[in-house]
Amino acid sequence: MKRTITSRRLAAVGIAGALALVAAGCTSNDPQQTSNDSSAAPKAASDNDAPGDKVTIGFSGPAADHGWLAAINSSAQAEAKKYSDIDFKAVEGTNDASQQIAQIETFINDKVDAIVLLPTDGAALTEVATKAMNAGIPVVNVDREFSSPFAARTTILGDNYGMGVSAGTYACKVVKDKKLSNPVIAEIAGIDSLPLTQDRSKGFADALKACGQTVDNRVAAQFTVESGEKEASNLLQAAKKIDILWNHDDDQGVGVMAALDQANRHEMAFIGGAGSANAMRWIKEGKMEATVLYPPTQAADGIKLARLLAQDKGLSDLVQVEVPKRVVLNAPVVTKENVDKYLPLGFES
Known part of the structure; x- marks a missing residue:
């Protein structure tokens, strides 16, 4: 079953989260696709956007008491709706670290496939995020960093x-x-x-x-x-x-x-x-x-990457076959x- 295989693989990633990613030359998740087909027209969108295995993504964001923070939550919701293979589980936004810890504990108990989290306090949420990683659930950390590299599979930051x-x-x-x-x-x-x-x-x-x-x-x-x-x-x-x-x-x-x-x-x-x-x-x-x-799209990017992680995919626009460990967005x-x-x-x- 996909869930068992993915969990076992990602548990190893959680334990070795600080290690560098392994470089490779593959650019596609489709083993049948070849690069020497000159008759194939270029594609505007990645094959990664095609429906894949159904995955459950848990999302915990901030209280929407600020325009940018409200946009974090709404952009995550909107991005999840674009994919028929995402079962999106969002909890109420909060500025209470204890409440957010309880939310992540629930996600762990529910055995979701991935968690996207903008912590109200990165240090306070580090332990429970590490627990999720050790349970084989990849955590995508948004905006406010945890205090340990083992607490997240991928971190997305503004600059x-x-x-x-x-x-x-x-x-x-x-x-x-x-x-x-x-x-x-x-x-x-x-x-x-x-x-x-x-x-x-x-x-x-x-x-x-x-x-x-x-x-x-x-x-x-x-x-x-x-x-x-x-x-x-x-x-x-x-x-x-x-x-x-x-x-x-x-x-x-x-x-x-x-x-x-x-x-x-x-x-x-x-x-x-x-x-x-x-x-x-x-x-x-x-x-x-x-x-x-x-960018208020950080959580939306988190949803996209969480989906790829849960489906055991990488970024098709990179030669590297794994989702990056850290993404810092531009400040134009x-x-x-x-x-x-x-x-x-x-x-x-």
Whole structure:
């Protein structure tokens, strides 16, 4: 039976999760397919998308108390619906680590084929995730990393440092394009105690060094609309002129935009972060310069990879026959020139 074979194989993967993947030259999961058939037309989609063995995927995500987090849950649900061979078992989103541990315990007891998990606290969920791996259930860790490499078969991450680098690199472009001398650059960060905020700020500062710039004014908000408006108002009072403003999060950016409107301060190039639909609409309207994506599709990608793992498949676009151990998504800059490309991925704040 598929379940028995897959479980036995994946139990071994869980025990040896930190080992490097074995390289190989096969590019297809279909042993009958050959590469020398010149008459075959190129395919737009991978053979992996064809229906395979029915698999049950358990999903545990965050409480939807933030636009980006809500998009994590909805994108996972939407992706699972695309596949007739996925039995999708989603539990209620939570910010309670104890509740999420209980959810994963239930998935283990139910013997699901794979688990996709955005942990409310990576360290707190490490033990139960490792338990799932040792039970032969591959775990796909999304966004917040576990504290052990044995707790996940695959980890999918956004690039927080890369977000800062993208924002800073674009800020340097604005300085050059507008021929700004002694520009005033401001930053509205998220929660300063979080490593993700620290990574974003470091990436921004590092990228600004390339054009000889630094952050002149900085405040930190709480990833909420209310805090964004409050901290932006404080910033505007302290800085009578701002040439470039980078706000880490488009949800709190709703409040930032409200503060800018109230103060009638739109002299600066306003750069956002995360990639909300409303930020992209502001870009189209000319109210905002750009935003940097932190993809809310991470869990959707997790569903796709969990399906491949449970069906004992790899990525057909890679020479490597196994699903990668770690995937870090890009942090592109969305501007007026490319906003239509990214708008379908935008989430509502």
